[in-house]
Amino acid sequence: MTTADLSTSVPFREVTDANGRTYRLGESDIDIMGRKRKWMVILPWVGMMGISSAEYAFASAEDTLHHAHNWNSGHIYWMMTVWVFFQAAVAMPAGRLRETGRLPARWAMMLGATGTLLGYLSLAYAPHVIFAYIGFSVFSGMGAGMVYATCVNMVGKWYPERRGGKTGFVNGGFAYGSVPFVFIFTGFMDITNFRWVLVSAGLFLAALVACAGFFFRDPPKNWWPAEVDPLNPPADPRARRALEKNPPAMKQYSPGEAWRTGRVALMWCCLACTSGVNIFGIAFQVDIGQDAGFAAGIVATAMSLKAIVNGTGRGVIGWLSDLYGRKKCLLHVCVILGLAQFGIIWSAEMKSLPLFLFFSAVSGFGGGAIFPMFAAMTADYFGENNNATNYGMVYSSKLVSGLGAGMGFLVVDAWGLNGAFILAGSISFFAGFLALFLAAPGRDRKGNPLVKAGPAPVIRETD
Template identity: 25%
Template sequence: MVQTTVIAGEPGAPGILDRTRIIARPGFNRWLVPPAALAIHLCIGMAYGFSVFWLPLSRAVGVTQSVACTNLSLIGALTTTTCDWRISDLVWIYTLFFVVLGTSAALFGGWLERAGPRKAGVVAALCWCGGLALSALGIAVHQLWLMWLGSGVIGGIGLGLGYISPVSTLIKWFPDRRGMATGMAIMGFGGGALIGSPLADMLMNAYRTPVSVGVWETFLTLALIYLVFMLAGAFGYRVPPAGWRPDGWTPPPASRAMITHGHVHLRDAHKTPQFWLIWAVLCLNVSASIGIIGVAAPMLQEIFGGSLVGAPDIGFTDFDDSQKRTAAAVAAGFVGLISLFNIGGRFFWASLSDRLGRKLTYAVFFVLGVALYLAAPVLAGGHMLALFVLAFCVIASMYGGGFATIPAYLADIFGTQFVGAIHGRLLTAWSTAGILGPLVVAYMRDAQLAAGVPRAQIYDTIMLVLAAMLALGFVANLLVRPLATRWFMKPAELAAEQARLRPVDAAHEGSFGIGRGGISGPAMLAWLAVGLPILWGIWITFNKALVLFH
C-alpha cells in the first residue's frame, strides 16, 4: 500500500477545524467516535426536556404566582415586561426547535459534507449554547422574543447541525453495523432530556430566590456545561480515509439488493422516487407517534380516571386536590417510561435492522403500530392499565427506532458518500410531522370534547386515524425499491469527490492499521464520560416511573 502524508507545516496547511485535519491515522480506535457523537446529542437532546421550564417561566415576574394580563395578544407577549408569559406563548419555542432543526439540516447538509463533522460540531455547539445564553438574557430582561430567537432559531440551527454531524461519519466507521452505529448516537438525542430535565430542576431549586425563579441562571449554567461537552465531542471526531474498511470485513454480496455498492450525488438524491417514499415513511411514522406521545400524561388521566387513584367509580373531572396530585404523579411515571422506551428503542431497533434489513424493520413498525393503535381503545375500555401502558411504551420504542434506523436506510439506498447531507434534507419530514401530528391530535381531541364524547372515549377515534397514518406508511415503505444504476455517480466523479480526503493511494483499499481491536483504554474512558450521565438520568426516570406500579 502506498501512503502519503499531509504535512501540517506546509504553506496552505488546513486549519484545525478542516476535514483534512481529522482523517484518522494508523492506530486510531473507531470506538472513540460514538461517544464523541453522544456527547453532542446528549446536550442538544435537552430540547425534548424544555417543558421543565414552562411553569417556572409562567411566573417569572410574579415569582410565587403568575401575573396575568387580560387581552394580552401573542405579539404583546413577545415584548411585555410587566405580564407573565402564558405557557401557550412559551411552547412556540418547542415548535421552532423542530421546524428550524429540519430546515437547517436540509440547508447546511451539503456544507457539512464538505466541511466535515468537527467544524459542524463546533458551529452546532456555538449556536446551541449561544442560543441558551441569549435566552438567559431574554428571561433576565423579560423579553420573550429574545427566547424565541435564542433557543428557537439560533438554538434550532445548532440542533440541526448537531443532529446530523455524526451520521455520515458513523456510517462510514461502521459499514458492518450501520444501524447499531447510528442508533448509539441518536439514542443520545432521545436521552438528553433524561439528564437535562432533572439537572435543570436541581439548578432552578439552587438558584431560586424570593425575587427570581432561577431560570435564567440555569440557562447560563447549562450553556457552559453543554459547551464543554459539545466541544469535546466535536474535537473527538475523526473520519476514516476513503477506501478504509474494518480489518477482516468484506462488503455484503451484491445479491442483497436493498444495500447498494454505489453512491448517489446530493444533487440527484431528491430527484428519485425512493427519496420521497422514504420521506413519507419517516413523516408518517413520526406523525402517528409524536402527537399522542405529547399528550401522554393527560391521556392516561382522562381515560383511566379514578382507576389511577384507587377510586374507579369517579372520572377525571371529579378529582379532589389530593387525587389530582396522585394522578399527576402516575401520569409522570407513564411519561418517564415512554422516555425510557424511546431511548432504548433507538438502539434496539436500529441494531436489529442490521439483521432484518431496514425495509423489513419499518414494515414491523407499521404493522405492529397499527395493531397496537387498534387494540388501545379495547384495552382502555377494559380498564387494562398495564397492557395499555405497555402498548404505548412499544409505540414509543418504534418512534425512537424510526429516527435511528432512517440514516442506515438512506445509506443502503443512496450509498455513503453524501448520506449526511441527504439525511439532512430528509429531516424536513420530521419538521412536517412535528406540526402535523400534534395538530391532528389536538384538533380531534377538542372536536370530540365539543361533541360531548365522554373523556374516557375521546381518544378512540384518534387512535383509528393514527392507525390509518401507519397503514399509509406501510404502503410507502412497500414501494421502496433499489435505485436504477443511472442514478449512481460514475467512478471518475466519485474519485474526484474523494481525492481531497484520501491520504492513501486511490488504488488501494484496506484497514490501513485503523480501527483494529475492540474498545481500548481511551475509548473506555470516553464511554464512561457519556455513559455515567446516561445511567444517572435513567435511574432518576426509572424511580419516577415506579409510581405506576404502586
C-alpha cells in the same frame, strides 16, 4: 481541505466492483485518525445526548415556563414545533457544507454547542416570548440539527459494512439523554429556581457537545475497512449477514441522482408521517396522562420510560435490521407505533396505570426506531459519500412532521385527546403502507441487482 481529503502515508488501493462502485482499501482506522473507529460511535453518541433534552424534555418544562413567564400554553407547543422545523431545515444545507469541505465536522459540533447554550439562556431570561422563539426555537433548533446530522452520518461512514446497530446506538442518545432532565424539569424546577436550573443545564449540555465534537474526524471518500472484502462475502458472520440483508448501494449517488430515483420522496413521506406521530406523542402524552387522573410524578415516570425505550429501541432495531433487513423492520415498527396510540387511549380510559406505562414504552420504542432505519437505509440505497446531503433531504420531512406539536394542539382542541390519538395511530398505519413500496435503486425488492453485472473488478494500487 477537510479531514476526508487529507492523505495518509499508508498506501491504499481502490477496487471497483462489477457494478462500478469504488472502494478504498488499505488504511486502518488507526492510520487515519490515530484511534480505533469505535470512538466514532462513542463520541457521536455523547453528542446526541447533549441535544436530546431540547426536544424530549421540553414538554416537561411547560407548566413552569407558563407560570414563570406568563406565556400562553399554545406558545409552548408552537415553540417546540418551530424548534423541530429549524432542526430539520438545517440538516440538508449543513450536510452539503460538510461534504464540500466548507464546514468541518468539528466546527459543526461547536456551532451546535453554541446553539444549545443560547436556547437555554433564552428560556431563562427572555423578556418577551418572541426572544424565546428566536433563541430556543431558531438557534437551538439549528444547532441541534447540525449536531444530529453530523453524528448520524459520521458513524455510517466509519461502519459502512455494519451500520444498522451502530447507527441505532448513536441515534438512541437523542432520546434517553433527556431522561434526567424530564425529572429535573417536572419534579425539581419551579418558578423560584427555573433560571439557574436552565442556565446550568445549558452550560453542561453545551460543554458535552463541544468536547465530543472536538475529536470528530471523517474517513476518506470511498473508505472501506481493509479487513472486510467488498467483493466477496466477509469472514465475520455478523458483517456477512448484514451485507446479505442490506447490500451496499450500487454506486455513490449524488443528491440529484438520488432524488430522481423516486426513493427519496417516498422515504420523505414515510418519515414525515411516523416522526409526526412521535412528536405528537412527546407533546401530548403528559396531557392525556393527567387527564386520566395520574399524578404528575407518575406522568413524568411515563415520559421517562418513553424516552428510555425510545433511545434503547433505536439501538435494538438497528441491530435487528442488520439481522433481518431494514425494510422488514421498518414495516413492523410502523404497525407497532400505530397500535401503541390506540393502546394509550384504551389505558387512559380504563385509568390503568400499568397499561399506560406499557403502551407509553411501546409508543416510545416505535417512535424512536424509525429514525435509525431511515438513516441507515439512506446510506444503503445511495452510498456514503453524499449521505449527509441525501439523508438531509429525507430528514427534512421533519419540517412538516414538526407540526405534530403545534397542529396537534389545534386537533386536540377540536377533537379531544382521544380523537387526536386515533388520528395519530391511523397515520402510522398509512406510513407502513408507503414503506411497502421501498426498494434500493438498481435492485429488486429482494435486494438482487436488476441488471447483469459488468466487467470483472478493477484494482488500482496507490502509493
